[in-house]
Amino acid sequence: MGPRTVGVGLLGCGTVGGTLARTLQSDHERLLRETGLDFSLRRVVVRDADKSREGVPSTLLSTRWEDLLSPxxxxVVEVAGGAGPTFEILKRLIVGGKHIVTANKVVVSEHGDELLDLARRHRRWVGFEASVGAGVPVLHLVREALAGTPVSRVVGILNGTTNYILTRMEECSETQEAALRSAQRAGFAEADPSMDLDGVDAAQKAAILATLLTRQVVHGRDVPTEGIRQVTASDIASARRFQCSLRLLALITCEASDLEVRVHPCLVPSRHPLASVRDQQNAVWVESPLSGPLLLSGLGAGGGPTTSALLADLVDIGWHLGVFEDAAPPWESVGRLRLRPSGESVRRNYLRFAVADQAGVIGEVTTILGSHGISIESVHAGVEDGSSGEGTLEILTDDSRERDMADAVKACEALAQVLGPCRRIRCL
Ligand SMILES: NC(=O)c1ccc[n+]([C@@H]2O[C@H](COP(=O)([O-])OP(=O)(O)OC[C@H]3O[C@@H](n4cnc5c(N)ncnc54)[C@H](OP(=O)(O)O)[C@@H]3O)[C@@H](O)[C@H]2O)c1
Known part of the structure; x- marks a missing residue:
């Protein structure tokens, strides 16, 4: 039997789409040899068909998405980005009989359930490896390499921009603003970095990962999220004092009847492998009682890494053409886990209070924590400077419930000797 031809249409030809278009053409012989698939780029849909695009024949360009319905x-590989309009086009393409590969985390995290359900009903496949971690094949790891293996916890560094900023703050003593400017100069941050700094991008990816892991729908908007805007040089110094690094983590915990998904800055002990994930790198740490811990790390953005993820889905679909059309994809929900309410989350916390330099303040604060059932791992007290009469009280707690911690912190802040809001950072 000769090679199988796979007709490919592209929706979008920017950073990612352009790299994929060039790779499909420049690596055509290699792909044919290694996969037995004869990829043929048939149409490239963009907003502006008059713009010249390196390595893409102008005869393939169009501004009509309907051209992608060609037999x-x-x-169709969707690398246009955006939310509502792109989602509508994807639905029309599925109904029109196209398999989809997408890098669009916004669409997958907010409308993935509807998209996959539509695809299931039309016997079409949706590949979305590139939507999480780009060059880090985290979804294939969870869906295929770990198929059948119980996964108890996944901890991810899923946003390269914030990891780059936190690394610069830690290693170069830059302020967050300066580190952001460095990230923008290096091309790792958008002109408007809100989605990254506010943790929204990481929450969308965490939702996709949790959905794939548990086969139940988790939306990005339902993930309790705290970004890095509040992180200061003092936090970085405190982390160092407790032999930790600060990272923006996505935490997914799967227990018997419970699923917890959260995104927030975390103190990561220096000896933990995630503490050494630096700069724009992404990483996923997977814990399983069967396989033991696994770490996968790599580049979470860029035309090359994202193209690598798109190719994995394209090859997968190419190999299964004629098979996917006859069998429903296995992504129907197989049970309902409860999404654990935020207040029930349990973990260690770092607390920092500005306090009056008076005898008894440590006792007052620790008594309040104790009365909320919070035990203490270590305490560090320091005086700001000799004359101000102010000091700092830093506390590392044992595991405690989010709700108890919030109540205890509020009670501590009401003490006369506590001079301002408490800085709280959760710990891995
Ligand atoms: N860049 C990365 O490192 C990266 C990593 C992982 C995932 N992703 C995801 O991949 C997708 C693409 O990212 P990108 O960086 O390649 O974006 P980009 O450089 O801005 O390219 C977007 C492309 O889509 C086209 N486009 C936008 N809206 C369109 C519409 N309504 N109809 C037709 N074409 C449309 C644009 O056409 P014109 O060229 O004519 O303007 C452009 O070619 C996004 O979902 C992004 O989140 C990107």
Whole structure:
């Protein structure tokens, strides 16, 4: 039997789409040899068809997404981005018989359930490896390499921009603003970095990962999220004092009847492998009682790494053409886990209070924590400077419930000797 031809249409030809278009053409022979698939780029839909695009024949360009419904296209790769309008186009393409590969975390995290359900009903496949971690094949790891293996916890560094900023703050003593400017100069941050700094991007990816892991729908908007805007040089110094690094983590915990998904800055002990994930790197740490811990790390953005993830889905679909059409994809929900309410989350916490330099303040604060059932791992007290009469009280707690911690912190802040809001950072 000869090679199988796979007609590919592209929706979008920017950073990622351009790299994929060039790779499909420049690596055509290699892909044919290694996969047995004869990829043929048939149409490239963009907003501006007059703009010249390196390595993409102008005859392939169009501004009409309907051209992607051509019978000579089996798979459409969506790398246009955006939310509502793109989602509508994807639905029309699925109904029109196209398999989809997408890098669009916004669409997958907010409308993935509807998209996958539609695809299941039309016997079409949706590949979305590139939507989480780009060059880090985290979804294939969870869905295929760990198929059948129980996973108890996944901890991810899923946003390269914030990891770059936190690394610069830690290693170069830059302020957050200066570190952001460095990230923008290096091309790792958007002109408007809100989605990254506010943790929204990481929450969308965490939701996709949790959905795949548990086969139940988790939306990005339902993930309790705290970004890094509040992180200061004092936090970085405190982390160092407790032999930790500060990272923005996505935490997914799967227990018997419970699923917990959260995104927030975390103190990560220096000896933990995630503490050494630096700069724009992404990483996923997977814990399983069967396999033991696993760490996967790599580049979470960029045309090359994202193209690598898109190719994995394209090859997957190419290999299964004619098979996917006859069998429903296995992504129907197989049970309902409760999404654990935020207040029930349990973990260690770092607390920092500005306090009056008076005898008894440590006792007052620790008594309040104790009365809320919070035990203490270590305490560090320091005086700001000799003359101000102010000091700092830093406390590392044992595991405690989020709700108890919030109540205890509020009670401590009401003490006359506590001079301002408490700085709280959760710990891994
Ligand atoms: N860049 C990365 O490192 C990275 C990593 C992982 C995932 N992703 C995801 O990949 C997707 C693409 O990212 P990108 O960086 O390649 O974006 P980009 O450089 O801005 O390119 C977007 C492309 O889509 C086209 N486009 C936008 N809206 C369109 C519409 N309504 N109809 C037709 N074409 C449309 C644009 O056309 P014109 O060229 O004519 O303007 C452009 O070619 C996004 O979902 C992003 O989140 C990106």
């Amino acid at each position: 000579e296209i089996q798979v």
